[in-house]
Amino acid sequence: MITPWMNAHLLTFLVFAPFIWGVLLMLFPERQAPLVKLLAILGATGILAIAAVQLLRAQPDVLGRVAVERFHWFSAVGIPVEYHLSVDGLNIWLVILTVFLVPLTMLGTWHSLSHKAGTALALFLMLESGMLGALVAQDLLLFYLFWEAMLLPMYFLIGVWGGSERRYAATKFMLFTLSGSLLWLVALLYMAGKAGSFSPAVMAQAAAALPGSAQNLLFLAFAVAFAIKVPLFPLHTWLPDAHTEAPTAGSVILAGVLLKLGSYGFLRFAIPIFPDAALHFAKPMAALSVIAIVYGALVAMMQTDIKKLVAYSSVSHMGFVMLGIASMTLIGTQGAMLQMLNHGISTGALFLLVGMIYDRAHTRRIADFGGVATKMPVFTAFFLIVTLSSIGLPLTNGFAGEFLILNGTYLSGFGWGRAMACVATLGVLLSAAYMLWMVKRVFWGPANPDPESGTAHLHADLNLREIAVMLPLVALIFWMGIHPSTFLAHSEAHVARALVQAQAPAPRGAAVLPEVK
Amino acid sequence: MSMSAGELSAILPLLIPALGACLLPLAALDKDQETVKWVRGAMFFMALFCLAGGFFYVTRLWATGAQPSYGALHMDRIGQYAGIFVMVAAALAVLQLWDHLHQEGWVKGETLSLLLFSVVGMILFASAGNLILLFLGLELLSVPLYALTATVRLRARAFEGGMKYFLTGAVAASCFLMGSVLLYGVTSSLDLAVIGRALGAPRPDPLALAGAALVLMGFLFKISAVPFHQWTPDVYEAAPHPISGFMSVATKGVAVLAFMRVLGAGVPAPGSLRIQSALAVVAMATLILGNLAALAQTNIKRMLAYSSISHAGYILLGLVAGTPAAYSGVLFYLLAYLAMNMGAFGILTALGLVGDRTTFDQVKGLGWKRPDLAIAVTLCMLSLAGIPPLAGFYGKYMIFKELILQGHVSMAVVGVLASLVSVYYYLRLPVALFLEKPSEKAEREAAERPAIKAPLAGAALLVCGVLVVAMGLFPGTVYKVFALRVVENAFHFVR
Secondary structure, eight states, X not given: XXXXXXXXXXXXXXXXXXXXXXXXXXTSOGGGHHHHHHHHHHHHHHHHHHHHHHHHHSOOOTTSOSEEEEEEEEEETTEEEEEEEEEOTTTHHHHHHHHHHHHHHXXXXXXXXXXXXXXXXXXXXXXXXHHHHHHHBOSHHHHHHHHHHTHHHHHHHXXXXXXXXXXXXXXXXXXXXXXXXXXXXXXXXXXXXXXXXXXXXXXXXXXXXXXXXXXXXXXXXXXXHHHHHTTOTTSOTHHHHHHHHSOHHHHHHIIIIIHHHHHHHIIIIIHHHSHHHHHHTHHHHHHHHHHHHHHHHHHHHTOSBHHHHHXXXXXXXXXXXXXXXXXXXXXXXXXXXXXXXXXXXXXXHHHHHHHHHHHHHSOOBGGGOOXXXXXXXXXXXXXXXXXXXXXXXXXXXHXXXXXXXXXXXXXXXXXXXXXXXHHHHHHHHHHHHHHHHHHHHHHSSSOOOOTTSTGGGOOOOOOHHHXXXXXHHHHHHHHHHHOTHHHHHHHHHHHHHHHHHHTOOOOSSOOOOTTOO | OOOOHHHHXXXXXXXXXHHHHHHHHHHHHSGGGGTOHHHHHHHHXXXXXXXXXXXXXXXXXXXXXXXXXXXXXXXXXXXHHHHHHHHHHHHHHHXXXXXXXXXXXXXXXXXXXXXXXXXXXXXXXXXXXXXXXXXXXXXXXXXXXXXXXXXXXTSHHHHHHHHHHHHHHHHHHHHHHHHHHHHHHHHSOOBHHHHHHHHTSSSOOHHHHHHHHHHHHHHHHHHTOTTSOTHHHHHHHHSOHHHHHHIIIIIHHHHHHHHHHHHHHSXXXXXXXXXXXXXXXXXXXXXXXXXXXHHTOOBHHHHHHHHHHHHHHHHHXXXXXXXXXXXXXXXXXXXHHHHHHHHHHHHXXXXXXXXXOOBGGGGTTGGGTSHHHHHHHHHHHHHHTTOTTSHHHHHHHHHHHHHHHTTOHHHHHHHHHHHHHHHHHHHHHHIIIIISOOOHHHHHHHHHSOOOOOHHHHHHHHHHHHHHHHHXXXXXXXXXXIIIHHHHHHOTTOO
């Protein structure tokens, strides 16, 4: 009796269970913090288990959907709003990435939250709800609601538990994101008025009937909101601040999931609704992506703070994702899908590692370290693996994603594809430069002789809990690098269909994605 | 003179609070009210009882769908909506007043009597079908509020604020009266419908237009739209906190309702087009000035005053769009505004910020001490900022959508940019409550003062928080049951 009902409402459960769990956790008194932490992790793990088992086991329908929920929610001022959730090839892995990262992050930052841990974890779970809701929402107003609702927990996580400049960073994060999304709301309401619905499919039909200039303007409103989230150069300036000031857990989720929602928004909504405009703007989008790749890498090289370095590397890596999307080829877009997951795993892991060393040394300045390898060999091993995956070494996930993106861009039917791919390849080189240079300064060489230095404060290597956090991430890094088709198979049909609908120019040569069935 | 049952039921929503208003001063004659708690309690209970009685009577009318009238007094859907709206706001204000007046150490039953008279005036204002009744309602709602502003006589600012309100209000009322005289002179009718038709004629009499402009000024003053807003921050700052909240919500609300009735009576035509463009200019100015001025405030009450000015701007945008759907959006907006603004003002009493101690500095770090209240007020603030999925978002959503559909995209863009600005100052309260640490001086002072107990104000705030969330989760129900019915049944231009 229960099972069919559960299956029918699986998505509602996934989206709202973390929220309700979070609210319940808030009721515990402050002194019960260890219990609250344990309960939060157990709850998040339970959700991970249910999501992974139910979503991966289910048989997809014709449209590739493994779970759907759809009913009329309310109509006001003439436009019906649907409560329409679904998981299909485009978002299944992003959903699983989200539910996977949350418990891991909580476990990884067990000791980092010094005060009011219960409230922080509750906000964290609410954030999970918001992210999952945004990922599975298929009605644009519903998507907008979740999109905005995500902001608040993150705002408070940065604002209350962040570093010294936390209020500045939190407010900047909030206002930057809102400025994009409010203008997008105007475009959204305009389209809803034209289409009489918030369904993307209906909107796409209505958009096709509009003159080209209107389509371009509307696409820009959508694109700017998503690009701020990605963040695409030159709208990225909030990201380094937010990352540097956020607590470790916030950084991991920000990099791991929140940014993906921007690129996901392009794939799910902006491009399918305005395919012509997307083709029209593919070149500037690709150009900005390439600038983001190179610029992000160059700025990362100049950083003195490890966390800030990782933050700028995010700008560079997300530039790859956007380049893959802008290439409008199957290979490139699939690469972008994979790179989204890669970045979530690798950069999330990097932020976790940076948090672990910060908890011990209470500094993140590169110059404060040196010779860490002799003091923390296990930590060094993990850091090195994640670094190599971030650089894109073959057999790690980074390679698969970046290779597909560069390949797709090079082969794309656009005239600019080859030039862009060549410049973007520079980014791979640069990423090796800044990451390895940082690793050299922090880990190799003799131990920093200064008794006040960060190295001097490192007394213990990773404990079992921290190793337990890192192991699944490392396993995924290799899995995704060696057998990426596990993660690509779901989205291929979806992406191919979207590209056909967008009438993207055919790629040069016989470009077939290897190994994907 | 005999009265039919329908006529009686039309004026009962006015009579019930009026009865309480008349009886309360009798109870207040008892000198014991200053010393004996139960006498005070009885008075507050009486006020609440009358409001509850009126509320249930009006909701019954609402449920049955009856729309009785008595002469030019139309207790139709607009009047009933106003009744429900005002009585809920007044009940929340009475709950907060109990705590606030005790905190100030100055409890008088007459305050409640004035409040109830003002309630009567407000319902009359929104249900008036001719100019005389309209003016009567306007005065009956205003005069008690002038006195209420100066209620806590111990405070130096109170008298100044009351006087300011009275003088500016009197000017606005005389403008309104002059406008009514001109309209009557031109059309030789007091009936709003007749006047509306005259204004809607292809070439309306210039004198009638001048009259309409003067009447419009009267309304805009009550809505506190720019440039008739200057009294708002000073008066709100001077008045007792619950009264400020009540004024910001109920006065604005009924002024909008009465204004909608006046606008709805006329057919959209050249004359009203001119009013529409005037409204558009006023709305833009209100949005821009209200939001920018709110940024600079250090006092929570003044910030809320400017915020209430800016909300007048959003509401006016709905009237600019002018379609039935936009009107229904405005009606939804008002309900959301009721909950969120009463909550916003409620935190002042619930945290026991007496007198002038209403700056952001005073609430630093208090959120962790009273998380329930702080979360509720944070929800209200976010709703005021229009962040989904809270009530305020849907109000803005409905208004902006109609505005865009009517081709006023640039106005909608200004509107969303204004809400972007507003996020910054609305967040300052949660920031102060949760993100900032109290100064040592403030902590020392707080330790010396007796602990603040404000159970009723706290409850009122929590109710507001719950309402804000509930209306965000079930916007469709609230919209259908309240907003849509007014537009369907009371306005004749719906096809």
